Structure formats: C-alpha cells, structure tokens
Amino acid sequence: MKERPTMHRREFLRNFSRKIPTVLTLATIPIHKLAAAVEGEYKASDHAYAMGVDIHKCIGCGKCADACKTENKVPREPHFFRTWVERYVVPDEGPARVDSPNGGINGFPEQGEQNDVLRQFFVPKLCNHCQNAPCVQVCPVGATFTSEDGVVLVDDTYCVGCRYCIQACPYGARYLHPTKHVADKCTFCYHRITDGLLPACVEVCPNQARVFGELGQRSSPLRRLLRFNDIIVLKPGLNTEPKVFYAGADGEVR
Amino acid sequence: MSRIPQQVIPLVVIFTLALAALIVGRQLLVPESFGDLGHYRADAVGEVAALDISYAGAQACLDCHEDIYDTKQEGHHQGLSCETCHGPAANHAEAPDEFLPLVPRGRDYCTPCHGYNPARPSGFPQIIEENHNPGESCLTCHNSHNPATPESPQECAACHRPIVNQKLVSHHTNVECTTCHTVPDEHMSNPRLVRAKRPTEPETCGQCHSRSANSSKNIPRIDMQTHGNRYNCWDCHYPHSPEANR
Amino acid sequence: MFDIIASAAANLPGITGYIYPNEYELQWGLLIIIYPYLTGLVAGAFILASLERVFNVSVLKPVYRLSLLTALSFMIIAPLPLLAHLGHPERALEMFLTPHTASAMAMFGFVYAWYLMVVLLLEIWFDYRQDFVRWSREKTGLVKYVYLALTLGATDISDKALAFDEKIGRVITIIGIPSAFLLHGYVGFIFGSIKANPWWSSVLIPIVFLFSAIVSGIALVIVIYMVSTMFRLKRLDMRCLNKLAELLLYAMIVDFSLELLDFIHRLYESEESIHILSEMISSRLFVSLIISQIFLGTVIPMVSISIARFGKFPAEMRRLSYFIAALLVQVGIFSTRWNVVIGGQLFSKSLRGLTVYKLDLFGLEGLLMGVGLLLLPFLILWGMTKLLPPWPDVEEAAEARPALT
Numbered sequence: 001m002k003e004r005p006t007m008h009r010r011e012f013l014r015n016f017s018r019k020i021p022t023v024l025t026l027a028t029i030p031i032h033k034l035a036a037a038v039e040g041e042y043k044a045s046d047h048a049y050a051m052g053v054d055i056h057k058c059i060g061c062g063k064c065a066d067a068c069k070t071e072n073k074v075p076r077e078p079h080f081f082r083t084w085v086e087r088y089v090v091p092d093e094g095p096a097r098v099d100s101p102n103g104g105i106n107g108f109p110e111q112g113e114q115n116d117v118l119r120q121f122f123v124p125k126l127c128n129h130c131q132n133a134p135c136v137q138v139c140p141v142g143a144t145f146t147s148e149d150g151v152v153l154v155d156d157t158y159c160v161g162c163r164y165c166i167q168a169c170p171y172g173a174r175y176l177h178p179t180k181h182v183a184d185k186c187t188f189c190y191h192r193i194t195d196g197l198l199p200a201c202v203e204v205c206p207n208q209a210r211v212f213g214e215l216g217q218r219s220s221p222l223r224r225l226l227r228f229n230d231i232i233v234l235k236p237g238l239n240t241e242p243k244v245f246y247a248g249a250d251g252e253v254r
Numbered sequence: 255m256s257r258i259p260q261q262v263i264p265l266v267v268i269f270t271l272a273l274a275a276l277i278v279g280r281q282l283l284v285p286e287s288f289g290d291l292g293h294y295r296a297d298a299v300g301e302v303a304a305l306d307i308s309y310a311g312a313q314a315c316l317d318c319h320e321d322i323y324d325t326k327q328e329g330h331h332q333g334l335s336c337e338t339c340h341g342p343a344a345n346h347a348e349a350p351d352e353f354l355p356l357v358p359r360g361r362d363y364c365t366p367c368h369g370y371n372p373a374r375p376s377g378f379p380q381i382i383e384e385n386h387n388p389g390e391s392c393l394t395c396h397n398s399h400n401p402a403t404p405e406s407p408q409e410c411a412a413c414h415r416p417i418v419n420q421k422l423v424s425h426h427t428n429v430e431c432t433t434c435h436t437v438p439d440e441h442m443s444n445p446r447l448v449r450a451k452r453p454t455e456p457e458t459c460g461q462c463h464s465r466s467a468n469s470s471k472n473i474p475r476i477d478m479q480t481h482g483n484r485y486n487c488w489d490c491h492y493p494h495s496p497e498a499n500r
Numbered sequence: 501m502f503d504i505i506a507s508a509a510a511n512l513p514g515i516t517g518y519i520y521p522n523e524y525e526l527q528w529g530l531l532i533i534i535y536p537y538l539t540g541l542v543a544g545a546f547i548l549a550s551l552e553r554v555f556n557v558s559v560l561k562p563v564y565r566l567s568l569l570t571a572l573s574f575m576i577i578a579p580l581p582l583l584a585h586l587g588h589p590e591r592a593l594e595m596f597l598t599p600h601t602a603s604a605m606a607m608f609g610f611v612y613a614w615y616l617m618v619v620l621l622l623e624i625w626f627d628y629r630q631d632f633v634r635w636s637r638e639k640t641g642l643v644k645y646v647y648l649a650l651t652l653g654a655t656d657i658s659d660k661a662l663a664f665d666e667k668i669g670r671v672i673t674i675i676g677i678p679s680a681f682l683l684h685g686y687v688g689f690i691f692g693s694i695k696a697n698p699w700w701s702s703v704l705i706p707i708v709f710l711f712s713a714i715v716s717g718i719a720l721v722i723v724i725y726m727v728s729t730m731f732r733l734k735r736l737d738m739r740c741l742n743k744l745a746e747l748l749l750y751a752m753i754v755d756f757s758l759e760l761l762d763f764i765h766r767l768y769e770s771e772e773s774i775h776i777l778s779e780m781i782s783s784r785l786f787v788s789l790i791i792s793q794i795f796l797g798t799v800i801p802m803v804s805i806s807i808a809r810f811g812k813f814p815a816e817m818r819r820l821s822y823f824i825a826a827l828l829v830q831v832g833i834f835s836t837r838w839n840v841v842i843g844g845q846l847f848s849k850s851l852r853g854l855t856v857y858k859l860d861l862f863g864l865e866g867l868l869m870g871v872g873l874l875l876l877p878f879l880i881l882w883g884m885t886k887l888l889p890p891w892p893d894v895e896e897a898a899e900a901r902p903a904l905t
Contacts, residue, residue: 044299059374061367063338070342071308079524086518087373098518098852107366108373120373125520134696140606141594145294155298158285160594161587163527164605170696172520172849176527181587191305200309204338206367207378238695254850259664261629261654265622268652272617276596284597293600 044148048215052225055248057209060122062104064201071200078102082186083126091116096252127173127186128242135165156182308342329400364392424495459487517853529865531581537837538578543684544717545571553673559743565890573880619676626669684713698773699844704762711755718748719829776851797832801825
C-alpha cells in the first residue's frame with residue numbers, strides 16, 4: 001500500500017509526457033533556445049557535449065563496441081575501432097595485464113588461474129573529444145576539426161590520408177579507414193545527437209556505464225555522474241583536456 | 255630600366271606568375287564553405303550530421319510497444335534499451351512490416367552480460383553457464399522484459415558468485431554470509447534499493463576472534479584492545495579471503 | 501575458451517603485452533623513412549656547397565657544383581614518397597590551398613617550395629647562367645635551344661652582369677644556409693612536436709636531425725665524388741677529399757654527442773615511458789639501433805676516418821677507408837631514420853606493449869618501391885651532370901679557350 005502514491009505519480013507523469021510531449025520538452029529548454037526549437041532547427045553553438053564513463057558499472061559485454069561498428073559502418077576487422085572495451089587485471093605484484101580481444105565484442109575469455117589478482121575491471125575507450133585536441137592541431141589541411149558543439153569530426157571528402165592525426169592522438173582513438181583511405185574516429189554519433197538521439201554505444205549500454213549529455217545542462221545524468229564521483233580524465237599530463245570523464249577509474253588506466 | 259640587371263626580369267616574371275597561380279588556384283579550388291566557422295569546410299558538419307542511423311532509440315520503440323515498455327519499467331531491465339538485445343531497428347521503425355528486428359531466444363544472448371566474469375562488478379547478477387540449468391533456454395524461467403527470478407534467490411551466491419567463490423577457498427569457508435551481514439528480506443526482491451548491511455564495528459569479527467570469544471579453539475585470537483590500534487579489522491584483512499594478506 | 505586466445509595470438513605474431521586495437525596497423529612505413537633520409541641528404545649536400553661559397557673553403561671547389569646538383573636531384577624526389585604514402589594523393593594540393601597554420605606538417609609545402617624555388621634553383625641558375633649562355637652559343641642542334649631556354653632570355657655576360665650573378669649567388673647562399681637548417685630541422689620538428697609519443701617528443705630531435713643531415717650529405721658527396729671521378733677516369737683531388745673526410749668527422753662527433761645527450765637525458769629522467777622504451781631498444785630495435793646505427797654507422801666510420809686522416813697511410817688506403825666509411829655512414833643514417841620513424845610506432849601509446857613492423861617486398865610501401873625511390877635521384881643526377889657538367893676541369897678547359905664574345 002505504501003507504494004501506491006508513487007505509482008500514481010509515475011503513471012501520471014508517464015501518461016502526461018506521452019500525451020503532451022511538447023509541453024515537457026519546452027519546459028526543459030532554456031528560453032534562448034526556444035526560438036531555434038520552435039523552428040526545429042539545430043543550433044550547434046547552443047550545445048557542448050561530453051561523455052561520462054562509470055567504471056564500476058561496466059560489465060564488459062562489448063555491446064557498445066558492436067553497436068558502434070553497426071551504426072557507423074566501421075570495418076569489422078579487429079583492428080578498427082571507434083570505441084572498444086579494455087579489461088584490466090591488476091595482480092598483487094607487477095604491472096597490470098590488459099587485453100581487449102576484438103575490442104571486447106565477443107566478450108572476455110577467462111585468463112586461467114586467477115590466484116594473484118588484486119582487482120580487475122573493464123574500461124570502455126573512445127575518442128576523448130579533447131578541448132585541446134592534438135589531432136586537430138596537427139591536421140595540415142583542416143580536414144579534422146572541433147565543431148561548434150565541441151565534437152571532433154573528420155571531413156572524409158577533404159582528408160588527404162597523411163595519418164599525422166593518428167600519430168598525434170595519445171589515446172589510439174583514430175585509424176585509417178581501409179577502403180575510404182581517410183582517418184576515421186568516433187563522432188559521438190554526431191548524426192544521432194544532433195537529432196536528439198543518444199550515441200549508439202550509450203543507447204545499447206545495458207548497465208548505464210556510459211552517460212552522455214551536455215556540459216552546460218545543470219540537471220542531467222552526466223551532471224549527476226560528475227557530481228557524485230571521483231572523476232579522472234585519461235593522460236591529464238598531456239593537457240589535452242578530454243571531454244570523456246571516467247568515474248572510478250584508477251591510475252592503471254591509460 | 256637600365257639599372258635593373260637583365261637577369262632579374264625573367265625571375266620576377268616567373269615568381270609573379272607562380273604567386274598569381276597560387277592566388278587564382280586558391281580562389282578556384284578552395285571549397286566554398288571553407289573557413290566559415292573555423293579552419294575547415296563548414297558544410298562537412300552538415301554532411302556528418304546527415305548520415306543514416308541504424309539504431310532507432312528506445313523512444314521510437316515506445317511509440318508502438320507501450321505494453322512491453324511498461325513491463326520492462328517494473329523490473330531490473332528498466333534501464334536497458336530495446337535495441338541492446340533486439341539489435342539495430344531503425345529500419346523496423348521506418349517500415350514495421352517490412353523489417354523485423356531480432357527476437358533473441360538462445361542462451362548466448364543473455365550470457366554476454368550475465369555469464370560469470372570475475373572482472374564484472376560484484377553484485378551484478380551472473381551465472382556460471384555450465385552449472386546454471388545447462389541446455390535450458392533462459393526464457394523458460396525468466397521473462398527477459400522483467401527478468402526477476404521465479405522466486406527470490408535462496409543463495410547469496412546466485413548474485414554474489416565471485417565473492418562466494420573467494421570465500422569458499424578461504425578459512426572463512428564455513429562462515430555464513432549472514433554471520434557478518436544482516437540481510438533484510440526485501441534485499442532478495444529488490445537488491446539495489448534495499449541493501450544488505452556490512453559490519454561497522456570490529457566487534458563483528460570479535461565474535462570469533464577476540465580472546466574471550468566463545469568459538470572453536472583453532473580460530474586465531476587477538477587482543478581486541480591492542481591489536482591493530484585504531485584501525486578497523488577490514489582495513490588490513492579482507493574478510494572474504496582473510497589469509498590473502500601475506 | 502583458451503583456444504580462442506591462442507588463435508587470436510596466433511593471428512598477430514610478434515605482439516607482446518597490450519597495444520590499443522587501432523595500433524595493429526603501423527601508419528608510417530618505409531616511404532616515411534625515405535622522406536627524412538632524402539631531405540637530410542639535400543640539406544647536408546647544400547650546407548657543404550655553402551661552405552665553399554660563403555666561408556671560402558676553396559679546397560672544396562671541386563665538389564661545389566656537384567653538391568648543388570646532388571641536392572637538387574634528391575630534392576626533386578623527396579616529395580614523392582610523401583605523395584605516394586597519402587591515402588588520397590589527388591588531394592595533396594590542399595596543403596597549399598588551405599594550410600592549417602597550427603600544423604607543423606602544413607608548412608611542408610611552403611618550406612619545400614621556398615627551398616626548391618628560392619634557394620636551390622636560383623643558386624644553381626645564377627651559378628650556371630654564364631655557362632648556359634656560352635653553351636647556347638657553342639653547341640648545335642636541339643641542345644643549343646635547351647640551353648637558350650635555360651638562360652630565360654638573360655644572355656648578358658658582361659663583367660658587370662657576371663659580378664651581379666656572383667653577388668646575388670652569395671646572398672642566396674647566405675639565405676640558403678638557414679633555409680637548409682629550416683628544411684631539415686623542420687622535418688625533425690614534425691616528429692619532435694608529437695607529445696603523445698615519448699620516443700619522438702624531444703626538443704633535441706630537430707637538432708639531431710640537422711646534424712645527421714649534414715653527416716649524411718657530406719658522406720653522400722664523398723661517395724658520388726669518388727665514384728664519378730673513377731668513371732670519368734680522372735684523378736681525385738686528395739686535398740679536397742681529406743677536407744671532406746675531416747668535415748664529416750667533425751659533423752659526426754657533434755651528431756653523436758647530441759644523440760648520446762638525448763639518450764642519457766632520457767635514461768636519467770627515467771619517465772613513465774622508460775620501461776617500454778628500454779624493452780623496445782633491447783629487443784625490437786637492437787639490430788637497427790645498436791648494431792646498425794651506432795656500431796656500423798657511427799663508431800666504425802669515426803674510427804676509420806680518424807685513423808686514415810691523421811695517421812700516416814698511403815693515399816690508396818686513405819681513399820678506400822674514406823669510401824667505406826662514407827658508405828657505412830649512409831647505412832647508419834638510414835638506420836637512424838628507420839629507428840625514429842619505425843621505433844616511434846613499435847610501442848603502444850598505452851606503454852604496455854610492443855608490436856612489429858613487417859616490410860613487404862612489393863606494393864606501394866614495399867622494399868622494391870623504396871629501392872626505386874632511393875635510386876631515382878642518382879638517375880636524375882646522372883642526367884643532370886650530362887646537361888650541366890659540374891666538373892671543374894671541364895670549366896677550366898672551357899676557360900682556357902679564347903672567349904667568344
């Protein structure tokens with residue numbers, strides 16, 4: 001009986017949101033964005049995207065890496081990934097054992113005897129969409145760039161395929177597309193997010209280990225993740241200012 | 255004119271021509287929208303944004319499959335997107351009769367997430383495939399849209415397999431989980447919301463390990479007052495595998 | 501389950517530890533090794549020529565023009581490997597159309613154009629102009645018109661005009677020295693400025709590149725001078741050769757010291773990357789770095805030149821010793837380029853694993869293509885010496901004849 005009122009409220013909200021979705025949508029959008037929203041036009045400069053990854057929630061199922069390949073038509077060979085999952089096995093002594101068989105798409109086979117394991121965990125990796133992106137800096141022709149909404153993109157009709165950006169990326173997030181012969185990388189699923197959808201990896205993540213959102217939005221799952229966790233970014237010493245934030249990742253992750 | 259040496263003239267002409275060719279070439283060959291927003295072709299942004307989608311997104315599924323959505327909302331799979339299991343379904347959303355998404359039935363659709371893997375966060379429900387009703391389809395006992403177990407689990411190991419495994423090979427193998435953890439009944443049906451309690455006082459360990467404890471003689475004893483001064487027991491010992499600290 | 505791992509490992513032989521999945525493919529191969537090797541030869545040969553011109557090291561007169569032509573023929577080929585390795589060579593012009601000013605690589609087009617057009621071609625043109633005019637008057641047939649075209653219509657060879665040629669040539673050489681430094685220092689900067697790569701990221705890299713360029717350029721001119729003189733059945737100018745060997749030795753001492761400094765500095769600082777880099781040097785790079793670059797390409801030539809130059813030996817022995825040393829230096833410098841380019845990609849940026857580089861025989865990135873690209877400049881040089889004889893004895897013979905004007 002205690003449950004009833006909350007059920008009512010939830011049901012009410014759900015019906016309300018389904019019946020009159022526009023009202024809800026308008027209520028969550030700041031006034032200055034209304035004009036654009038009414039016209040239905042996407043205005044890049046109103047957005048600032050970022051992603052959070054909660055290490056404690058990642059179960060290493062590899063659905064994200066698989067969905068990414070489907071959504072973005074990434075070659076299926078195991079050497080091309082826009083996103084992949086790594087497994088870290090930290091033993092009592094010595095360096096961590098890291099692997100990522102086929103990017104984690106087919107799961108992680110057990111490593112045999114595990115008597116010396118101190119801790120182990122999974123880490124999803126992707127382009128960090130750095131604020132201060134080394135790949136954008138080194139592109140000789142302006143074929144890779146940071147869009148107004150903070151996403152690092154590749155212009156595949158303009159890229160000369162010199163691969164300097166691949167060398168400059170500290171995170172191994174770029175590869176040369178084997179048939180297009182241009183650099184390729186995660187776009188945060190730009191074609192989805194500009195349409196109000198989630199990136200494919202976030203969409204299919206079964207345990208909400210990946211959280212996507214806008215940095216400027218005060219009430220959002222991303223904001224919550226950033227508020228309640230110890231956050232690190234990868235390789236902070238390189239001053240790339242990543243926009244992929246890791247909650248619960250430890251110093252072994254790089 | 256006589257002041258300018260003769261050999262300079264052809265060079266000036268050649269370099270002027272080269273420079274002019276570069277300027278004219280730039281005018282002709284640089285894409286129109288280049289530089290509008292930064293040092294890149296502004297049209298490229300729209301081109302990337304216009305790519306086709308494969309995953310329709312959970313909202314699209316909800317428009318037609320409200321009943322399933324409601325079922326899903328009540329169980330542990332509420333956060334799960336339809337296309338995680340049913341595969342990319344944008345074409346189905348566009349033309350529902352023409353394309354049908356996957357309807358997974360095999361065990362191998364569940365084990366990528368629920369198969370036991372020690373690197374998974376503890377508490378995440380996992381089974382050891384070989385032991386867990388081998389050959390049976392998961393759907394026989396579980397409704398994938400609301401996968402609560404048919405009955406509340408009787409064993410902690412049903413969910414906390416990694417910890418139990420560790421305990422099994424330790425000196426604590428005979429210690430019941432409930433000796434140290436108080437487990438509210440509701441934890442069985444709603445594990446995330448109602449948590450089992452961890453010990454907070456060293457006295458929990460003292461039940462067996464203090465000098466005055468009424469327990470088997472083989473159990474190592476310590477002086478609760480002086481041992482480890484101001485640290486809690488579990489700051490140094492890992493209770494699920496106490497001898498692991500050499 | 502374990503056979504899955506086993507088969508996965510079998511598919512990727514040679515990989516140890518963990519590398520990011522996108523790192524299985526090495527991005528820069530033989531072509532990118534050849535590129536800095538070629539530009540190094542250009543810069544080195546040019547700097548050698550400048551010594552004669554600007555600093556009046558007149559013993560080097562016999563190789564002045566030869567050095568310039570060598571620089572030019574290697575310069576013409578230098579961009580080819582770059583072009584061939586691009587994913588879209590047809591888009592290469594974008595480097596000139598929309599150069600990204602923040603990118604080190606974007607400056608390539610301009611540094612190259614400046615060096616080729618403003619420095620090398622101009623210097624050669626001013627130096628050869630009076631010969632063009634003379635040859636266009638002496639020769640007959642088609643060649644006459646080729647020379648006439650090469651004069652670009654500037655046929656004035658009065659003393660005043662020649663004095664102007666001499667003056668402007670000197671100015672260009674003076675501009676040319678920093679330009680040559682720029683050309684190759686800049687190539688070093690392309691690697692040295694990649695902070696993501698601890699093997700490359702070093703302020704010393706441009707300077708090391710520069711001195712290794714000088715070393716390779718001088719050694720190349722020694723080889724070309726000795727071989728061409730032999731084929732022309734002329735006598736080697738031993739004073740010139742001794743001077744070249746001396747300069748080579750000095751340049752090598754500076755180069756080797758800088759490389760040692762870089763090495764010691766890394767070892768002493770012992771940053772995060774030191775474990776994987778030491779592992780790489782002692783396994784993957786042992787042959788190309790320790791044996792080929794340091795032992796064969798540096799220590800042996802330095803010792804043999806020192807002994808031959810400053811000991812008392814017959815000229816025959818000296819020549820042989822210089823020749824072998826110069827050849828070994830080429831091997832060494834090529835290994836240097838190899839170790840920079842390939843070494844920078846053999847370890848994972850996760851600093852947890854090593855991969856391997858496999859050189860194909862055929863194909864765009866293959867061994868045959870590489871050998872072809874390395875031989876092409878010699879072919880061009882051979883053609884160029886036919887059209888623009890750089891040999892001083894020819895010049896002297898011409899000067900001995902009464903002037904035609």
